Amino acid sequence: MTDRPRIALYPGSFDPVTRGHEDIARRGLQLADRVIVAVAEVATQVKRPRFTIDQRLDMLAQSFAGEPAIQPARFSGLLVDYAREVGATLVIRGLRAVSDFEYEFQMAQMNRALSSELETVFLVPNHDFDYLSASLVREIASLGGDVSRFVAPHVAAALKGP
Numbered sequence: 011m012t013d014r015p016r017i018a019l020y021p022g023s024f025d026p027v028t029r030g031h032e033d034i035a036r037r038g039l040q041l042a043d044r045v046i047v048a049v050a051e052v053a054t055q056v057k058r059p060r061f062t063i064d065q066r067l068d069m070l071a072q073s074f075a076g077e078p079a080i081q082p083a084r085f086s087g088l089l090v091d092y093a094r095e096v097g098a099t100l101v102i103r104g105l106r107a108v109s110d111f112e113y114e115f116q117m118a119q120m121n122r123a124l125s126s127e128l129e130t131v132f133l134v135p136n137h138d139f140d141y142l143s144a145s146l147v148r149e150i151a152s153l154g155g156d157v158s159r160f161v162a163p164h165v166a167a168a169l170k171g172p
């Protein structure tokens with residue numbers, strides 16, 4: 011062990027950031043001195059994003075304003091390369107249900123194959139959020155439903171926009 015600050019990456023699409031994501035990022039501070047919430051320009055599961063990367067980063071910055079140990083950032087290319095670049099030794103992912111496991115396990119093993127020094131840890135969200143996903147939030151909002159319990163007010167407002 012060294013005295014170097016421990017940096018964790020919490021990567022994802024964050025399209026948009028939900029209360030569940032916020033919970034996992036904060037829990038990450040139990041394991042690391044700094045958590046970089048890293049918005050991927052290239053996501054493994056190809057999706058048509060609702061928000062641009064800049065909009066997603068702006069929402070993350072508002073969610074974690076006043077929490078300097080949680081830092082939103084963007085990255086392009088491979089997660090393992092970005093981890094090396096910023097000196098991160100941990101990757102944090104949230105695990106909600108068994109259905110998440112296969113995809114998460116595959117990514118964790120693949121990232122380990124690409125970079126053996128990078129450790130993936132799974133954090134379980136508060137049970138209030140374990141059914142929550144950004145895609146369901148997007149769908150509910152697009153159909154006029156109330157998402158105020160699932161996202162921060164600034165995100166709910168953005169979801170009402172074009």
Ligand code: PNS
Nearest residue numbers: 021022023050052053054088089117120
């Ligand atoms: O929230 P998501 O969309 O499930 O997050 C997936 C993400 C962004 C963590 C994954 O797609 C990723 O790490 N993308 C960066 C490119 C990369 O490293 N791909 C190889 C993954 S094994």
